[in-house]
Amino acid sequence: EAQVTQNPRYLITVTGKKLTVTCSQNMNHEYMSWYRQDPGLGLRQIYYSMNVEVTDKGDVPEGYKVSRKEKRNFPLILESPSPNQTSLYFCASTPSLARAGDTQYFGPGTRLTVL
Amino acid sequence: QKEVEQDPGPLSVPEGAIVSLNCTYSNSAFQYFMWYRQYSRKGPELLMYTYSSGNKEDGRFTAQVDKSSKYISLFIRDSQPSDSATYLCAIGGSGGSNYKLTFGKGTLLTVNP
Numbered sequence: 001e002a003q004v005t006q007n008p009r010y011l012i013t014v015t016g017k018k019l020t021v022t023c024s025q026n027m028n029h030e031y032m033s034w035y036r037q038d039p040g041l042g043l044r045q046i047y048y049s050m051n052v053e054v055t056d057k058g059d060v061p062e063g064y065k066v067s068r069k070e071k072r073n074f075p076l077i078l079e080s081p082s083p084n085q086t087s088l089y090f091c092a093s094t095p096s097l098a099r100a101g102d103t104q105y106f107g108p109g110t111r112l113t114v115l
Numbered sequence: 116q117k118e119v120e121q122d123p124g125p126l127s128v129p130e131g132a133i134v135s136l137n138c139t140y141s142n143s144a145f146q147y148f149m150w151y152r153q154y155s156r157k158g159p160e161l162l163m164y165t166y167s168s169g170n171k172e173d174g175r176f177t178a179q180v181d182k183s184s185k186y187i188s189l190f191i192r193d194s195q196p197s198d199s200a201t202y203l204c205a206i207g208g209s210g211g212s213n214y215k216l217t218f219g220k221g222t223l224l225t226v227n228p
Contacts, residue, residue, distance in 0.1 A: 004158075035218075040123070042220035043159070043203065058215070090158050104216065106158030 002027045004107035006091050012113045013081055021076045021110050023091030029105070031094040032074040033058065034066065036087040037109075043090070049074055081114040088112075118142060119206055121219025130228050134191040138204035138219045141185065146208030148180050150189045153201045153221065162202075163189065194226045 004025045013019055025032065033048035035058075045058030049068040063085055065077040074093075078085060091107040121138045128134055136150075147166060151159035163178040165171045171178045179188040187206070191198055201223050207216040 040220065042121075043218040045215065048215070092158075103161045103164075104159075106160065109156070109158055 002105070004091055004093055004105050006089075006107040006110050008110060009108060010111050012115065014115050015082055016080050019078050019081060019112075021078075021089060021091075021112070023074045023076065023107060024072050025074075025091075025093040025105070026072065027093060027095070027105065028071065029093035029095050030071070032068070033092050033094075033104075034064070034074070034076050035090045035092065036060065036085075037090060038087050046076070046089075081112075083114050086112060086114045118217045119204065119219045121204055122222055123220050125223040125225065127225045127227060128194055130194060130196060130226055132194050132226070134189075134194050134198070134224060134226075136189040136191075136202050136204075136222050136224070138187050138206070139185055140187070140206050140217075143182070143185060144208075145206045147206065147216075148178070148187050149205040149207075149216070150176075150178055151203040151205055151218075153203060155200075159203055194224075196226050196228050199225045 007022045030051050034046040035043045037043045044060045046060055046064050047058050047066040049055040052068055052071050055066050055068055068074055089110045092104040094104045119140045149164040150162045152162045153159040165178050165180055168180050168182045175192045177190040201221040203221045204219040205216045
């Protein structure tokens with residue numbers, strides 16, 4: 001089954017404790033991205049990756065890191081989480097760069113709470 | 116002016132009603148226009164997308180784009196309780212950022228039986 005998986009689905013942590021949210025897709029998609037979704041602010045892009053070893057900042061990259069060592073995986077790293085990073089996070093992948101209109105497949109979301 | 120503006124609602128309608136959801140955008144260079152549906156506790160899923168001005172129909176759903184007014188709409192005919200969800204417009208393809216989507220904040224729709 002074609003899908004985007006994220007782990008963990010729920011995480012409660014404390015300020016400053018490094019964490020990684022994993023994202024994996026089994027569709028051989030080139031383009032992957034991370035979003036955060038907050039009430040009243042909608043979906044905002046954090047980082048995106050156009051292919052292996054190619055990443056770039058989205059609209060709200062501060063406090064986050066990403067890596068793309070393999071095509072299928074795109075982990076989101078919070079080196080020193082802070083309470084303002086409490087949010088619902090989505091990973092998404094798209095078949096190619098040819099058209100932004102290609103379907104973005106979203107993962108199920110990771111609800112992160114930073115105390 | 117924000118790049119994409121969407122009335123967050125909430126919008127509550129009776130079953131069978133015609134629903135109209137709208138977004139406006141500021142950058143005339145945008146080329147791709149999409150609507151996503153997001154059920155509670157789920158990730159967004161693509162509902163409709165179009166490249167150009169005009170209408171695109173898919174079953175009970177019609178997406179409409181007016182590039183001259185920078186205005187996009189989604190119409191839902193014969194709305195069903197299963198249509199209750201948050202609807203997000205997404206717009207992309209602006210110049211060199213061909214792969215970057217900008218989302219509206221979403222409109223929460225409830226269809227009452």
